[in-house]
Amino acid sequence: MKMLRVWMLLVVMLAACGDGGPGSISGQVGFFSGGAGAIQVSQKPFAQTSETDFVPGEVIVKFRPGVSLQTVGSLQVAGVELQRVEDLDTQGMALFRGVAGKPQTLEVVQALSRRADVLYAQPNYIRQAFKTPNDTFYNFQWHYPAINLPAAWDIEDGTSRVVTVAVIDSGIVGAHPDIPQPILGYDFISNPQIANDGNGRDNDPEDTGNVAPGVPPEALTGYHGTHVAGTVAAATNNNRGVAGVSWGARLLHIRALGVGGGSDADIIAALRWAVGLPVSGVPNNANPAAVVNMSLGGRGTCAPAWQDTINQASNQPQRPIIVVAAGNSAENASDFTPASCSGVITVGATETRGFRAYYSNYGPRIDVMAPGGDITIDRNADGYADGVLSPLKDDNATGANQFIYQFYQGTSMAAPHVAGLVALMKARRSELTYSEALDILKRTAVPLSGASCTGRPSDAIPADFPTLSSSDCGAGLVNAQAAVSAAGSATPSYTLLLNPTSATLSPTPGSSVDINVSIARIAGFSNAVNLSLSGLPVGINGQFNPSSVTGGTSTLRLQVSGSPTPGTYNLTINGSSGSINRSVGLALTVGTPAPPPSVQGTVVFALYVAGNDIDPNKSAFVTIAQTGQTAPYRIENLAGGDYVVIAWKDLDGDQDITPGDYLGGYTNADGDLLLVRPTASNVRVPLSVVQGTQNLKLPGPEGISLLPSLRQLYRR
Known part of the structure; x- marks a missing residue:
C-alpha cells in the first residue's frame, strides 16, 4: 500500500463511554443528509493531470502584482524546496524546480494555489506534436488546389514583402535543399535527454530526428518540424521538390519538441522568444515573428500559463498572429491546449474530398479547416496515400539521398497551410491584425455540410461516432484566393x-x-x-x-x-x-449528477491511542458489505482505552487516500476528532469526498501520524 496522504484533524475533547473493559464501538457510517463531514480542503486544481503528462518536480508559478521575482529565489512548499530556475516573463511568472515525484509535485501545486501571493500555479506539462507518420513533387500536392491556393499566388505569392513565420516544433533539417536559407532560430529544449543533442538550450535548432538508441520510434520527432516548415514556406519555384504556401516567408525555426515531446516551460519560452519578448538567459530575437505556427498540444482546457503568454505575445508591436493545430483525437477541440486558448486561430483537418479527416478534432472551438490528409486511402488515384507532401529526412540513407519528401497526415499538417496563408495576407498588407485575419478567414471560408463535417462515408470513422453539424467544422475550408484578395484593403x-x-x-x-x-x-x-x-x-x-x-x-x-x-x-x-x-x-x-454514493466497501477503523502512539495490535476495523448511503457498523472485542474512529472508501482502488475517495471521522460540530472509549454506541461517522491532501495526525507538539496504523491494518 502506498503512503497515504489525507487532511488533518485535531483532537480537542474526549468522548468516554462504558466502563473501560473490553467492548465494542458501533454506530452508523455514510452520507448523512445535512452533514458536512469533516473534510474541508482545497479542490484539486487540474483535472486533466491524469491525461496530460508533466515534468516531475517542476512548477510554473505566476505571482500577484507587487511581488518581485528577484525576492523569490526559492520556496518551501509541502515539504519540498523549490528553486527559481527560469523567469518566464517580466510580470511574475517563473519556473521553479525541486526534487519531487509526480504525486508530490501535484501537492506542491495545490499548496501554491492556496497562497495569497500566488495568482496561479500549474505543473510543467508535456505537450506532443500532432502527427500520424506514414510511408513514402507539385503534382502530388493536391492540398494546394483544394484551398484555391494557385489563384491566390496570382495575387500574392509572398515575395513582395518579407514576413517572418516562426515554426515552434521539433526543429529543422537545415541541410535539406528545399529548406530556404539562412537557417534562423533557437533550441529551447532545456533537458539534454529530451533534446537528444548533448546539451540544453542553444542557438542550434537542428532536429536530431530519429537517431536515439534505445528510444522507441513513437517517442522520436520524425522530423515533424521540417515537414511543417516545408508546408509554410519550402523553397518554391526552384525546380526542386515541393512548393510552400508562401514563396518568400522568412522561416524562424524554434525547437521546443524533442524525445517524448516538450514541456510547457520550454514551449512558453519559445513562444515568447518567437514574438520578441525577453527570455531569461537567451539573446533577444532580432527577427520577431509576425506569424507563429504551433502544430502541437495536449489534453486539457487552456492552462493559465498558456493563456497568459498568448495574451502577452499578442500585444507585441507587430501584433503577431498565432495559428495552432486542433488535435488528432477525433474529439472536441475545446478539451485541448493550446487549441482551446483565446487569441489563436484553431485549425481542423480535411481530406481530399473536403470532408473532415477522420482523426481531426472538431466542435465550436474550430475556427477554420485546412488540408491535413488521410494516409489510409488513395481517393485521388495518384498512386500515393492521400497525405500532405513536404520535405523530410531519411536517416537510413546517405549523402543527398537522405533528403526526401514524404506524406504525413494530421492537424499538424493543416495548421501550416493557414500559417502560410496568413503570411501571404500579411505580405499583401503588413498591418493586418489577428482579429482582422480571423474575420477574413472565416467569412471567406467554404462551409462544410453536416455530413462532410462528420466525414462519412469513411471506413476509418466508427459506427458510434456522433453525427456532427456544419458548425462543428468552424467556418469551413479556407479559400486562399478569397482571403488574400480580401486582405488587400481594410474593410470596416x-x-x-x-x-x-x-x-x-x-x-x-x-x-x-x-x-x-x-x-x-x-x-x-x-x-x-x-x-x-x-x-x-x-x-x-x-x-x-x-x-x-x-x-x-x-x-x-x-x-x-x-x-x-x-x-x-x-x-x-x-x-x-x-x-x-x-x-x-x-x-x-x-456535468453529470453524481450517482447516490454507496457505503459498500467502506472500511471503518478503530485506532487505539496509547500515549503518543497508535497501537495497531489493539486497533481493529470492519468492512461494510451493505449498499445504500448509510449502514450500521460494529467493531467488537476492543480492549479498554481510547480510540479514534476513521472511515475510508478507496473509490479508485489505488490503495491510497487520494482526491475523489470518501473519508470521514467521528468528530464534533467543528470537525475535530473525538476519542471514544468502548463500549460505545451511536458513534456516527459522516463520509465526504476528499478534495485535497494533507497529513492525518493527532494533536501534540509533533503529532501522531495515523498513516502507519491505517496502512498496517489495511494490509491485514
Whole structure:
C-alpha cells in the first residue's frame, strides 16, 4: 500500500463511554443528509493531470502584482524546496524546480494555489506534436488546389514583402535543399535527454530526428518540424521538390519538441522568444515573428500559463498572429491546449474530398479547416496515400539521398497551410491584425455540410461516432484566393472573441458561469452590435450584459434554472449590426449528477491511542458489505482505552487516500476528532469526498501520524 496522504484533524475533547473493559464501538457510517463531514480542503486544481503528462518536480508559478521575482529565489512548499530556475516573463511568472515525484509535485501545486501571493500555479506539462507518420513533387500536392491556393499566388505569392513565420516544433533539417536559407532560430529544449543533442538550450535548432538508441520510434520527432516548415514556406519555384504556401516567408525555426515531446516551460519560452519578448538567459530575437505556427498540444482546457503568454505575445508591436493545430483525437477541440486558448486561430483537418479527416478534432472551438490528409486511402488515384507532401529526412540513407519528401497526415499538417496563408495576407498588407485575419478567414471560408463535417462515408470513422453539424467544422475550408484578395484593403467589420472559449456548469439549480464576449472592431467599425444566443438546453438561461454593445465587451452569464440533461452542447453566439452578421461557437458541458454514493466497501477503523502512539495490535476495523448511503457498523472485542474512529472508501482502488475517495471521522460540530472509549454506541461517522491532501495526525507538539496504523491494518 502506498503512503497515504489525507487532511488533518485535531483532537480537542474526549468522548468516554462504558466502563473501560473490553467492548465494542458501533454506530452508523455514510452520507448523512445535512452533514458536512469533516473534510474541508482545497479542490484539486487540474483535472486533466491524469491525461496530460508533466515534468516531475517542476512548477510554473505566476505571482500577484507587487511581488518581485528577484525576492523569490526559492520556496518551501509541502515539504519540498523549490528553486527559481527560469523567469518566464517580466510580470511574475517563473519556473521553479525541486526534487519531487509526480504525486508530490501535484501537492506542491495545490499548496501554491492556496497562497495569497500566488495568482496561479500549474505543473510543467508535456505537450506532443500532432502527427500520424506514414510511408513514402507539385503534382502530388493536391492540398494546394483544394484551398484555391494557385489563384491566390496570382495575387500574392509572398515575395513582395518579407514576413517572418516562426515554426515552434521539433526543429529543422537545415541541410535539406528545399529548406530556404539562412537557417534562423533557437533550441529551447532545456533537458539534454529530451533534446537528444548533448546539451540544453542553444542557438542550434537542428532536429536530431530519429537517431536515439534505445528510444522507441513513437517517442522520436520524425522530423515533424521540417515537414511543417516545408508546408509554410519550402523553397518554391526552384525546380526542386515541393512548393510552400508562401514563396518568400522568412522561416524562424524554434525547437521546443524533442524525445517524448516538450514541456510547457520550454514551449512558453519559445513562444515568447518567437514574438520578441525577453527570455531569461537567451539573446533577444532580432527577427520577431509576425506569424507563429504551433502544430502541437495536449489534453486539457487552456492552462493559465498558456493563456497568459498568448495574451502577452499578442500585444507585441507587430501584433503577431498565432495559428495552432486542433488535435488528432477525433474529439472536441475545446478539451485541448493550446487549441482551446483565446487569441489563436484553431485549425481542423480535411481530406481530399473536403470532408473532415477522420482523426481531426472538431466542435465550436474550430475556427477554420485546412488540408491535413488521410494516409489510409488513395481517393485521388495518384498512386500515393492521400497525405500532405513536404520535405523530410531519411536517416537510413546517405549523402543527398537522405533528403526526401514524404506524406504525413494530421492537424499538424493543416495548421501550416493557414500559417502560410496568413503570411501571404500579411505580405499583401503588413498591418493586418489577428482579429482582422480571423474575420477574413472565416467569412471567406467554404462551409462544410453536416455530413462532410462528420466525414462519412469513411471506413476509418466508427459506427458510434456522433453525427456532427456544419458548425462543428468552424467556418469551413479556407479559400486562399478569397482571403488574400480580401486582405488587400481594410474593410470596416468586427468579429466576436470569447474568453474562456468553453464553459462547464454543474446541473445544480443556481449554478452559473460567465463568458467574456469581446467585439473586436476592425478598420474603424463603430456601430452597435446586438448579441443573441442559440443552442441552449432546456433548464439553462443565458443573458448578455449588455445585449447591445457600443463598446468593446459584454458578459454572457449562463445559469441553471431547472434540471438540464447532462452532456456537451454547442452554443452559438450571434452578433448583428446592420448587414454584418458574425457568430462564434461555445462548447457548454453540463456535468453529470453524481450517482447516490454507496457505503459498500467502506472500511471503518478503530485506532487505539496509547500515549503518543497508535497501537495497531489493539486497533481493529470492519468492512461494510451493505449498499445504500448509510449502514450500521460494529467493531467488537476492543480492549479498554481510547480510540479514534476513521472511515475510508478507496473509490479508485489505488490503495491510497487520494482526491475523489470518501473519508470521514467521528468528530464534533467543528470537525475535530473525538476519542471514544468502548463500549460505545451511536458513534456516527459522516463520509465526504476528499478534495485535497494533507497529513492525518493527532494533536501534540509533533503529532501522531495515523498513516502507519491505517496502512498496517489495511494490509491485514
